[in-house]
Amino acid sequence: MKVLVTGAGGFLGVRTVERLIAHGYVDIRCFLRDPSKTTALKRVSQSCPSAQLEYCYGNLRSKADCVNAVEGAALVIHLAAGLKGSPAELVADSVVASRNLLEAIDARPSPPIQQTRIVLVSSFGVYGVASLARGARITEKTPLETHPELRDAYSYSKLRQEQLFWEHQQNTGFELVVLRPGVIYGPGGGTFSNRVGLQIGPVFAFLGGNNVLPLSHVANCAEAIVVAGTHPDTAGQIFNVHDDDLPTTAKYLHEYKRRVRKIRSIRLPYFVTQTLATMLEAYHRRSQGQLPAVLTRYKAAAAWAGNKFDNAKLRSTGWRQLVSTADGMAETFRSLRLTVTMK
Amino acid sequence: MIQTMSLKIAIIGCGKIADAHVEEIRKIPSAQLVAVCDLEPIMAEQLSVRYAVPRWYSNFTRMLDEQKPDVVHITTPPHSHLALVRQAVAAGCHIFLEKPVAPHYEDVRNLLAAAGAADRKLTVNYWPNFEDPALKLRRLVDSGTIGDVVHLESFYGYDLAGEYGMALRRDAHHWVHRLPGKLFQNVLDHVLNKIALYLPDDNPSIHAVAYRGDSRHQEHEGSRLLDELRVIIQGEHATAYATFSAHARPIGHSLRVLGTLNTANVDFMMRTVTLDRKQNFPSALGRLLPPFLVAKDYFRQGLGNVNRFSHARFHYFHGMRRLLTEFYDCIENNSAPPIANQEILRVSAMMEAIFQQVYPEVLA
Numbered sequence: 001m002k003v004l005v006t007g008a009g010g011f012l013g014v015r016t017v018e019r020l021i022a023h024g025y026v027d028i029r030c031f032l033r034d035p036s037k038t039t040a041l042k043r044v045s046q047s048c049p050s051a052q053l054e055y056c057y058g059n060l061r062s063k064a065d066c067v068n069a070v071e072g073a074a075l076v077i078h079l080a081a082g083l084k085g086s087p088a089e090l091v092a093d094s095v096v097a098s099r100n101l102l103e104a105i106d107a108r109p110s111p112p113i114q115q116t117r118i119v120l121v122s123s124f125g126v127y128g129v130a131s132l133a134r135g136a137r138i139t140e141k142t143p144l145e146t147h148p149e150l151r152d153a154y155s156y157s158k159l160r161q162e163q164l165f166w167e168h169q170q171n172t173g174f175e176l177v178v179l180r181p182g183v184i185y186g187p188g189g190g191t192f193s194n195r196v197g198l199q200i201g202p203v204f205a206f207l208g209g210n211n212v213l214p215l216s217h218v219a220n221c222a223e224a225i226v227v228a229g230t231h232p233d234t235a236g237q238i239f240n241v242h243d244d245d246l247p248t249t250a251k252y253l254h255e256y257k258r259r260v261r262k263i264r265s266i267r268l269p270y271f272v273t274q275t276l277a278t279m280l281e282a283y284h285r286r287s288q289g290q291l292p293a294v295l296t297r298y299k300a301a302a303a304w305a306g307n308k309f310d311n312a313k314l315r316s317t318g319w320r321q322l323v324s325t326a327d328g329m330a331e332t333f334r335s336l337r338l339t340v341t342m343k
Numbered sequence: 344m345i346q347t348m349s350l351k352i353a354i355i356g357c358g359k360i361a362d363a364h365v366e367e368i369r370k371i372p373s374a375q376l377v378a379v380c381d382l383e384p385i386m387a388e389q390l391s392v393r394y395a396v397p398r399w400y401s402n403f404t405r406m407l408d409e410q411k412p413d414v415v416h417i418t419t420p421p422h423s424h425l426a427l428v429r430q431a432v433a434a435g436c437h438i439f440l441e442k443p444v445a446p447h448y449e450d451v452r453n454l455l456a457a458a459g460a461a462d463r464k465l466t467v468n469y470w471p472n473f474e475d476p477a478l479k480l481r482r483l484v485d486s487g488t489i490g491d492v493v494h495l496e497s498f499y500g501y502d503l504a505g506e507y508g509m510a511l512r513r514d515a516h517h518w519v520h521r522l523p524g525k526l527f528q529n530v531l532d533h534v535l536n537k538i539a540l541y542l543p544d545d546n547p548s549i550h551a552v553a554y555r556g557d558s559r560h561q562e563h564e565g566s567r568l569l570d571e572l573r574v575i576i577q578g579e580h581a582t583a584y585a586t587f588s589a590h591a592r593p594i595g596h597s598l599r600v601l602g603t604l605n606t607a608n609v610d611f612m613m614r615t616v617t618l619d620r621k622q623n624f625p626s627a628l629g630r631l632l633p634p635f636l637v638a639k640d641y642f643r644q645g646l647g648n649v650n651r652f653s654h655a656r657f658h659y660f661h662g663m664r665r666l667l668t669e670f671y672d673c674i675e676n677n678s679a680p681p682i683a684n685q686e687i688l689r690v691s692a693m694m695e696a697i698f699q700q701v702y703p704e705v706l707a
Contacts, residue, residue: 033513034513059513059514059515059516061514061516062516084509085506085509085510086359086362086506086510087359087362087389087393088357088358088359088361088362088386088389088390089359089506089509089510091385091386091389092386095385095389096383096385096386099385148392148393149392149393149394149395153393156389156392156393157389160385160388160389286655287655288370288655288658289366289658290652290655290657290658
C-alpha cells in the first residue's frame with residue numbers, strides 16, 4: 001500500500017515515517033516543502049534498506065503540487081499544518097492546503113476517495129475548554145470550541161481544518177481518523193508549551209502551577225498516529241493523544257531548570273493570572289489594541305484552568321507508550337542543554 | 344445634534360495585511376466595515392469570523408452589487424490592482440490601495456487615470472509618511488528649520504526570517520516572486536515615498552546596485568532572492584541614497600535629511616526626530632556640548648512618546664489610521680486626497696528605473 005505523509009520532513013513527520021516502517025509500511029511518499037529537510041528522512045531510510053521512500057517536494061497551497069502528492073496513495077497521513085506566522089498564513093497553510101489536498105484526492109482516478117483512509121493530526125486546541133469548569137477532564141467527547149475568535153489563530157486554523165475534513169468525509173465517504181495530540185515534545189522540538197507559561201522579556205511567567213501537562217513524546221505520538229490511524233476499526237473515530245505518566249507543569253519547569261539552564265521565573269497563581277488578564281483585556285479595549293491581548297480571561301481559562309486528561313480510548317487501539325516520560329524528558333533536556341551550550 | 348455620515352467600507356483581499364486594515368478601520372467612528380472578499384472563500388471566511396465582519400464574499404462583483412460600499416480597500420497582490428480599481432470605480436467606489444501599487448509604471452498611470460475619469464478618490468497606503476515623526480519632519484522643512492534640502496538618506500531594514508519574509512521564502516509560488524522588482528518591489532514604496540516628498544524631480548538620474556547578501560549571515564538558506572539594494576538618486580537641486588538591507592542589524596527604518604541649515608534624523612522604529620544643529624560654541628566646547636544637546640532632544644522625544652502611549656496614540660499602524668481618517672474626510676468633503684497622484688507616480692517611476700537596472704532580464 002502506498003502511504004503519503006505530508007509534512008514528512010518536520011519534527012513529527014520524520015518519527016511518523018520511522019514508525020510506519022517499524023509497522024511494516026515500506027512504500028512511503030514523503031511530501032516536504034523544504035528539500036533541505038530530507039536529510040533526516042534519508043538517515044531513516046538507510047537504517048531500513050527494505051523501505052522505499054519517495055521524496056516529493058512542493059507546497060500544499062498549490063493545487064498542482066497536491067495532484068503530484070496524492071497519486072496512488074491509499075493511506076494519507078496529513079501532518080502538514082501552519083505552526084507559526086500571521087493568522088492568514090496559518091489558515092492558508094492548514095485550511096486552504098487541506099482543502100486542496102482533499103480535492104486532489106477526490107479528483108484522482110485511482111484509488112477512489114472512498115477506498116482511501118486519511119489520518120488527520122489535529123490538536124487539543126480545538127476543544128472548547130474555556131467554558132468548562134476548572135479541572136474538567138478532557139475526553140474525545142468534550143465539545144469543540146465555539147468561539148475560536150476569542151482564542152489564538154492557531155486554534156482557529158486547526159478547528160476549521162478539522163471541520164473541513166469532517167464535511168468532506170460526509171460528502172465523499174472516505175475513511176477518516178482524527179488524532180488530537182496534546183503537547184508534542186522531544187529532541188528537536190520546542191522548549192515550553194504555553195501551558196507551562198509565557199516568556200515576557202527576560203522573565204518567564206510560570207502560569208501552569210500544578211496543572212497536569214499533557215505531554216506526548218514525539219515517538220509516542222508517531223506511534224499513536226500509525227497504530228490508531230491504521231487500525232481496521234478506527235474509521236470515523238477521534239483520539240486524544242498523550243502519554244500515560246504525565247508530569248505537572250511545575251515538575252517540567254523544575255527539571256528544565258535543573259538539567260538545561262537556570263531561568264528567572266515568577267509563579268503566578270490562577271486567580272492572579274485571571275486578574276492580570278482582566279486588566280490587560282480592559283486596557284486592550286480602552287487603548288484600541290495598543291498592547292496586544294496576549295492574555296485574556298478566555299485564553300487563560302483555555303490554557304491554565306487545570307484540566308485533567310484521558311487517553312483510555314487511544315490505549316484501546318493497542319497503542320503503548322514507547323518512551324517513558326522520565327526518559328523522554330531526560331532526552332529532550334539533554335538536547336536542549338546541547339543547544340544552549342552551543343549558543 | 345450633528346449627524347456624521349458613516350462610510351460603508353469593504354475589503355478585497357484577505358491576506359496578512361488585511362488584518363491591519365480591519366483593525367484601523369474599526370477605530371474610525373465615521374467608517375463601517377460591511378464586508379470582506381477574497382477569491383479564496385476560506386480566506387474571506389477566516390477574516391470575517393476573526394473580526395466579526397458582517398458579511399464575506401468570494402465574488403467581488405457580488406459584493407459590490409449587494410453591499411454598494413462607498414470605499415473599497417484593495418489588499419490583493421498588485422497584479423490584480425488595475426482590474427479591481429477599474430471595476431470598483433465603475434461601481435462608484437473610492438479606493439484605498441495597498442502598496443505595491445502595481446507591477447509596472449504604466450499600470451500605475453492607468454489605475455490613477457481610471458479613478459480620475461470616474462471622479463473617484465484614490466490613495467495608496469503610504470502610512471509611515473503619516474506617522475508623527477514624518478509629520479514633524481514636514482513641519483521642520485516647511486518652517487525652514489532645515490533650510491533647503493541638499494541630500495536625503497532613506498534606510499529600510501528587512502527581516503527575511505520574520506512573518507512577511509518567511510511567507511515569501513517558504514512559498515515558491517508567492518506573488519512577490521512574480522513582481523518585476525521581486526522582494527524590493529514589495530517594500531520599496533516605503534523607502535522611496537519619503538524621498539519623493541522632498542525631491543520633486545519627475546525624472547531624476549538613478550543608479551542602482553543589487554546583490555545577494557553574504558550567505559554566512561543568512562539565518563535561513565534556500566532563498567535565491569537578491570536582498571541588498573543601494574540606490575543613488577540625483578535631482579536638479581538635491582540628491583538621495585536609498586538603502587534596502589536584509590542583513591544589517593538592528594533592523595532599522597530611518598530617514599536623514601541634510602539641509603543647508605540643519606540636518607534632521609528621523610527614526611521610524613523609535614519614533615523620534617532629532618536635529619543635528621549648526622554649532623556656535625567656541626573651540627573644544629563645540630565638540631563637548633553637542634552630545635548633551637542631542638541627549639536632551641532624545642529625552643524630550645521619549646517623553647513625547649510616553650505621552651502618546653498614555654493617550655493610546657502609539658499603535659504600530661497609527662499612521663495608517665491618520666491616513667485613513669484624512670482619506671475618508673476627503674471623500675466626505677470632496678477635497679483633494681491626502682497623497683497627490685504626482686507623488687505616487689514619482690515613486691512608481693523611480694521604482695521602475697531601479698528594477699530596469701537590477702532585474703533587466705525581467706523587464707526586457
